[in-house]
Amino acid sequence: MAMPVDLSHHLSTEARLRQPNPMKAIWKLTRRKPNMVSLANGDPHFSLYPIRKVEFEMASVAEEDPVATWRRGGPSAPCHKLASSTHEPCALPIQTGLQYSHGAGLPDAQRVVTELTNYYHAPSDHICTLTLGNSDGITKCFRLLGEPGDHFIADEFSFSSMTNVPLSQGIKWVSIKMDEGGMIPEELERVLAEWNPERGRRPHVIYLVPCGQNPTGSTLSLERRKQIYAIAQRFDLIIIEDDPYYFLQYDSPDHPTTALSTPFSTSFLSLDTDGRVMRIDSFSKVFAPGMRLGWITSNAFFHEALVTYTDSSTMHPHGFGQMLITEMLAPHGWQLSGFDRWVRSLRAEYHRRRAFFLDLFQREVAPTQLARATVPEAGMFVWIRVEIEKHPRYRADRRMQSRDVTAPRTNVKELMEELFERCLDGGLVIMPASVFALSADPKYDDMEDPVEDRLNYLRATFAGTEEAMEQGLTILGQVLREFFTEEQK
Amino acid sequence: MAMPVDLSHHLSTEARLRQPNPMKAIWKLTRRKPNMVSLANGDPHFSLYPIRKVEFEMASVAEEDPVATWRRGGPSAPCHKLASSTHEPCALPIQTGLQYSHGAGLPDAQRVVTELTNYYHAPSDHICTLTLGNSDGITKCFRLLGEPGDHFIADEFSFSSMTNVPLSQGIKWVSIKMDEGGMIPEELERVLAEWNPERGRRPHVIYLVPCGQNPTGSTLSLERRKQIYAIAQRFDLIIIEDDPYYFLQYDSPDHPTTALSTPFSTSFLSLDTDGRVMRIDSFSKVFAPGMRLGWITSNAFFHEALVTYTDSSTMHPHGFGQMLITEMLAPHGWQLSGFDRWVRSLRAEYHRRRAFFLDLFQREVAPTQLARATVPEAGMFVWIRVEIEKHPRYRADRRMQSRDVTAPRTNVKELMEELFERCLDGGLVIMPASVFALSADPKYDDMEDPVEDRLNYLRATFAGTEEAMEQGLTILGQVLREFFTEEQK
Numbered sequence: 001m002a003m004p005v006d007l008s009h010h011l012s013t014e015a016r017l018r019q020p021n022p023m024k025a026i027w028k029l030t031r032r033k034p035n036m037v038s039l040a041n042g043d044p045h046f047s048l049y050p051i052r053k054v055e056f057e058m059a060s061v062a063e064e065d066p067v068a069t070w071r072r073g074g075p076s077a078p079c080h081k082l083a084s085s086t087h088e089p090c091a092l093p094i095q096t097g098l099q100y101s102h103g104a105g106l107p108d109a110q111r112v113v114t115e116l117t118n119y120y121h122a123p124s125d126h127i128c129t130l131t132l133g134n135s136d137g138i139t140k141c142f143r144l145l146g147e148p149g150d151h152f153i154a155d156e157f158s159f160s161s162m163t164n165v166p167l168s169q170g171i172k173w174v175s176i177k178m179d180e181g182g183m184i185p186e187e188l189e190r191v192l193a194e195w196n197p198e199r200g201r202r203p204h205v206i207y208l209v210p211c212g213q214n215p216t217g218s219t220l221s222l223e224r225r226k227q228i229y230a231i232a233q234r235f236d237l238i239i240i241e242d243d244p245y246y247f248l249q250y251d252s253p254d255h256p257t258t259a260l261s262t263p264f265s266t267s268f269l270s271l272d273t274d275g276r277v278m279r280i281d282s283f284s285k286v287f288a289p290g291m292r293l294g295w296i297t298s299n300a301f302f303h304e305a306l307v308t309y310t311d312s313s314t315m316h317p318h319g320f321g322q323m324l325i326t327e328m329l330a331p332h333g334w335q336l337s338g339f340d341r342w343v344r345s346l347r348a349e350y351h352r353r354r355a356f357f358l359d360l361f362q363r364e365v366a367p368t369q370l371a372r373a374t375v376p377e378a379g380m381f382v383w384i385r386v387e388i389e390k391h392p393r394y395r396a397d398r399r400m401q402s403r404d405v406t407a408p409r410t411n412v413k414e415l416m417e418e419l420f421e422r423c424l425d426g427g428l429v430i431m432p433a434s435v436f437a438l439s440a441d442p443k444y445d446d447m448e449d450p451v452e453d454r455l456n457y458l459r460a461t462f463a464g465t466e467e468a469m470e471q472g473l474t475i476l477g478q479v480l481r482e483f484f485t486e487e488q489k
Numbered sequence: 490m491a492m493p494v495d496l497s498h499h500l501s502t503e504a505r506l507r508q509p510n511p512m513k514a515i516w517k518l519t520r521r522k523p524n525m526v527s528l529a530n531g532d533p534h535f536s537l538y539p540i541r542k543v544e545f546e547m548a549s550v551a552e553e554d555p556v557a558t559w560r561r562g563g564p565s566a567p568c569h570k571l572a573s574s575t576h577e578p579c580a581l582p583i584q585t586g587l588q589y590s591h592g593a594g595l596p597d598a599q600r601v602v603t604e605l606t607n608y609y610h611a612p613s614d615h616i617c618t619l620t621l622g623n624s625d626g627i628t629k630c631f632r633l634l635g636e637p638g639d640h641f642i643a644d645e646f647s648f649s650s651m652t653n654v655p656l657s658q659g660i661k662w663v664s665i666k667m668d669e670g671g672m673i674p675e676e677l678e679r680v681l682a683e684w685n686p687e688r689g690r691r692p693h694v695i696y697l698v699p700c701g702q703n704p705t706g707s708t709l710s711l712e713r714r715k716q717i718y719a720i721a722q723r724f725d726l727i728i729i730e731d732d733p734y735y736f737l738q739y740d741s742p743d744h745p746t747t748a749l750s751t752p753f754s755t756s757f758l759s760l761d762t763d764g765r766v767m768r769i770d771s772f773s774k775v776f777a778p779g780m781r782l783g784w785i786t787s788n789a790f791f792h793e794a795l796v797t798y799t800d801s802s803t804m805h806p807h808g809f810g811q812m813l814i815t816e817m818l819a820p821h822g823w824q825l826s827g828f829d830r831w832v833r834s835l836r837a838e839y840h841r842r843r844a845f846f847l848d849l850f851q852r853e854v855a856p857t858q859l860a861r862a863t864v865p866e867a868g869m870f871v872w873i874r875v876e877i878e879k880h881p882r883y884r885a886d887r888r889m890q891s892r893d894v895t896a897p898r899t900n901v902k903e904l905m906e907e908l909f910e911r912c913l914d915g916g917l918v919i920m921p922a923s924v925f926a927l928s929a930d931p932k933y934d935d936m937e938d939p940v941e942d943r944l945n946y947l948r949a950t951f952a953g954t955e956e957a958m959e960q961g962l963t964i965l966g967q968v969l970r971e972f973f974t975e976e977q978k
Contacts, residue, residue: 037957039953135801319781430529435511
């Protein structure tokens with residue numbers, strides 16, 4: 001497996017120790033001769049599966065705007081049936097789809113995600129490995145690369161379901177400051193350049209959500225992506241590009257009324273000449289989260305290591321999802337053009353939802369002048385800045401009082417906790433920034449402007465129902481008014 | 490969570506370090522008030538899933554012998570359609586089944602496997618956690634319990650796809666001698682009692698396949714199970730009971746012609762009064778391997794730890810399998826009685842296959858007097874002893890020659906490698922014992938009778954087609970004859 005750049009030193013001890021499943025070598029021998037007879041495998045014969053057909057009633061994509069037609073039509077909307085079957089012709093028959101298969105996925109299913117990846121990203125020399133969804137994929141990357149004592153890099157506000165994962169491996173996070181455009185490349189460079197070796201080896205892994213970042217909704221510009229990639233090359237980083245919102249990219253907030261003409265942004269994978277990007281894709285946001293199916297696109301060497309790991313853990317992705325995507329891209333299915341029509345129509349739908357949310361925000365929250373919404377260019381989240389400095393009990397002299405030069409300067413944290421409780425009392429659950437904040441290490445990090453003083457944000461989604469948005473933002477406006485005037489309900 | 494016996498000290502460092510997903514605490518708050526509005530979760534609305542129905546064409550279980558009817562009938566066999574749908578009534582609708590869910594599985598799906606577990610095992614006080622199949626379940630147990638430097642216990646011939654798993658965690662295996670009845674309890678006790686602390690801490694985990702053990706096909710008698718459980722209590726072991734062949738139990742070889750009247754054997758889970766058994770179940774052998782769905786039954790404390798681990802790795806099982814099993818056990822589905830009829834009919838089918846295999850063996854291999862088949866009481870494998878002592882080049886004086894008192898006494902290993910190659914040349918793939926053998930540690934283990942001298946076994950399956958069995962055993966008989974007379978083809 002040729003890699004443009006040798007990146008094998010990034011593998012964790014565990015990944016190096018991992019041996020291929022010894023039975024696999026034997027299974028491969030069944031292919032040594034054309035008519036090899038096998039008594040080797042405990043594979044139940046497909047005639048003993050109690051399932052002979054799985055049929056998916058999918059949306060029709062023949063329409064101009066398939067998502068709108070599908071939603072409006074409900075049970076009578078035109079549909080496109082896809083099926084895997086034992087006895088009827090199909091792209092991935094039951095006897096293959098529901099048998100034991102390969103860690104990377106069945107060749108037919110792997111071809112589907114490869115075709116999608118090539119179409120949208122045209123990677124230089126990468127291979128796709130199916131996963132059981134984003135979470136499974138990212139977890140496997142962390143295991144593949146992380147050593148106890150390592151530091152990984154992420155945005156200072158990051159998706160905590162994921163940043164929580166490697167902590168039990170003994171890995172710590174180093175956070176990089178963000179602005180409205182996401183991670184600030186100069187900050188990343190500074191942290192790496194000034195790395196103190198006493199702290200452990202310099203970080204070699206960076207975790208990023210480039211489009212509609214979770215929780216801030218920010219999207220990295222092409223310029224920033226190029227800068228970050230160059231830094232990754234200079235400091236020999238592996239980039240884990242977690243991009244579930246790739247297909248949900250909207251027009252820039254400066255031109256909010258234009259048609260959705262913006263092309264999808266250039267991914268890190270597309271920029272990757274070295275093989276140092278591991279891109280994580282998922283069907284959760286464009287199809288359904290319960291599918292638990294996704295894929296990793298990586299260099300061939302990491303691909304092999306991922307397959308070996310999968311052989312020794314989840315074994316292989318489930319057949320149902322592989323059937324669905326294989327039939328979907330088959331000539332009798334949606335095909336690639338149909339998938340593209342679906343995701344473009346879906347982004348129009350979310351674009352509509354974003355507008356609906358922002359209009360409501362303008363009506364219910366903005367007039368308070370106590371919070372501002374950042375307009376996201378992608379994803380499902382609006383990052384709301386609470387103008388906490390206006391609160392009568394806001395204090396910025398805490399550090400002076402405590403005489404600890406690394407302590408927070410303000411009481412933002414406490415006030416935001418109060419606000420969160422007030423929201424709950426008012427009947428609204430909204431995500432507080434504190435859940436996503438990665439704390440700095442006072443011993444090594446720049447504590448001039450600690451994240452604890454910037455917790456005055458809330459993450460709200462426009463993925464739910466219009467009713468939830470209506471009610472939720474009305475409550476938020478009301479609670480803010482009461483909280484800032486210290487009225488008790 | 491009350492445990493009859495405190496077993497919390499068995500958790501690995503990693504499991505102790507693992508924190509619950511911080512976002513979960515927020516999600517739970519949505520239940521604090523009856524009409525809580527949530528803007529918290531990035532959950533795509535179900536009206537945006539391009540799937541409104543998943544239909545499974547399942548076997549009808551109304552028949553006396555549903556498996557036979559299903560196989561004979563092919564595409565025209567009576568079927569039982571089950572479906573999860575957005576708009577039509579069903580047990581697990583699409584909007585729930587394909588949404589994000591819980592690490593332990595959706596409550597409805599969890600109830601299904603709990604009902605099955607209670608019916609067959611009536612555990613004293615255990616909880617079921619859904620998994621992505623046996624391999625995923627066992628891997629998670631190993632991670633939960635294993636520390637680098639630990640030793641785990643297994644049969645001297647064990648399923649190497651699984652024993653391979655924890656090696657990368659820095660865990661070693663200690664093998665226990667077996668006879669035709671499986672693991673010998675006295676040997677287990679001896680190894681534990683004589684444990685040399687220089688070797689590390691005494692093993693605290695034992696991995697067992699109690700029915701139709703893979704690869705030897707042996708089944709532990711109730712007597713042995715009770716002995717092993719008592720030893721586990723005395724030496725504080727956690728038992729990982731991997732039991733995929735539970736439903737494939739046949740009559741004892743002494744009464745091979747009786748109807749399948751034998752009740753299913755008493756599992757370790759049924760015997761477990763302390764909460765020290767983690768039982769691993771799977772739908773792979775009774776439904777289809779590609780389903781990748783199974784479950785772990787454990788005490789409540791381990792259950793919580795497994796859920797926390799799942800939240801931080803695979804997230805939750807896929808919706809398709811959960812839909813299938815939930816609809817299957819619903820009033821409009823097979824129900825528990827139908828599932829029971831299916832598995833009993835399935836065991837009759839495998840019983841017939843076992844007889845077919847053994848008849849063929851009698852005809853094609855036994856007359857050579859160069860191999861003997863052990864009749865398995867469960868599972869899908871026949872363990873074939875090759876009478877290697879009859880080979881003209883067999884030697885038992887190797888140890889004398891090598892002057893190494895821990896070396897193998899014989900050249901069994903080399904001869905079996907030759908035989909395996911001859912089988913391949915003849916067009917047959919069959920599993921050699923060497924793939925399953927756990928080597929002893931010459932520094933500490935009893936090397937009187939090393940496993941290397943007992944590699945003269947082959948694992949053959951009767952799960953495949955009759956044609957494969959016919960051809961395979963014919964080749965085996967022929968190859969044995971040639972190999973033992975040193976004829977070259």
